[in-house]
Amino acid sequence: MTTRWIATGLCHDLPNGVVMAGRWHDTELAVWRSASGKLAAWKDRCPHRGMRLSHGFVRGETLSCIYHGWVYGTDGGCKHIPAHPSLVPPKAIRAEAFSCVALDGVLWLAPADVSEAPPRLGGLRPVRSLSLTCGLAALMAAESALAGKDILRGSVTFGGHAVEICLLVQPKPDGITLHALCGASADLVAVSRWLEALRFKAEEKVAE
């Protein structure tokens, strides 16, 4: 079964009041949380001159573009244009929204018209995100215990223990980003180091 949802990060990496860059296939997005915790994801192009909104900053319940300071509310509508302080910005000026959902510690993205819900990963614990300069094939060649396509799962043994691992695959132009989760009782440091070693092995496969 394929889903249109793609993981773009882990919730603990996006606290309130922070904006980050996200990606859904080739679409770059600005993903942010307002001071009160409202989540939004927009195309990473400011409606003014197309600069990256992910370079902007959150103030209260708004995101401001760093370039000329246009201010957007969580609904994507432009609320304020500093160069024309008395103007009420027309409704048509709005950031192009994607669906963004925080579920089981994961930030999921899909086009706004998505109808199904994101995949559930109950009982797992978010670990960390890390990017690889190789593709999925090299990753699979590096670790035979993992199976799947967008969501890789498997039981991996390291440090004498079998650990349940789940890797959410986010494609990017020059490789993949993995958002890793593990069984609830696993040691996070050990899993993080295993991920580092896995990346090393996978990237080496490409160099061979």
Place this chain on the structure above:
Amino acid sequence: MIRLYDYVLSASCYKVRLMASLVGLKLEHEAVDFHPGLEHKSAAFRQMNPAGTLPVLMDGDLILTESTAMLVYLARMSGPEWLGPDTPQALAQVQQWLAFSGRLAASLGRARLHDMLLYPGDIDALRRDGHDALRELEAALTERRFAGRDWLVGDAPSIADIACFPNVALSQDGGVVLDDYPAIRLWSLSIRSLDRFVEMPGIHRLHELRPAPVEV
């Protein structure tokens, strides 16, 4: 008064200005025409610092030419808590990060000089080395966060964080994007929210902490 031979766009000079501000020390700034004047390569300047590098810190008879040594000096003078916890482990870890900051300068810092001031260098190799160093920093900060800590050593910010911060925060100037490093992003936000944090061109305070501009 402590004098700093300074260039506004230099990551290493900024490191020292930031440290001085954080520990509440006022420095006397001597602006050096680094670019385009190459004043730091002049005979007069080399009498003070034979290496012909910036920054240089002078306090009476003491002349320091390594920015990490300057951090130690300023912290020991005015904010010893910035030296990190006084345990064998922590002292060694701080030294480890001070040395590591040299690798950031040699990779991210050189890439920036290449792109901004047309310094020679193999830009692809510099960026690759920069990413390797960032991966190490990201892994370390990730493990610190698992332990509930925001800083490189101990429970509070230290010279280790300040030594590593500038070249990381300026990496985009050298074509190295930080999008793939979530733990570094949060660490950088923590540093930028510190009391008495100072800016430099390319590194801003957190706008969200500033009041919104008042309309007139």
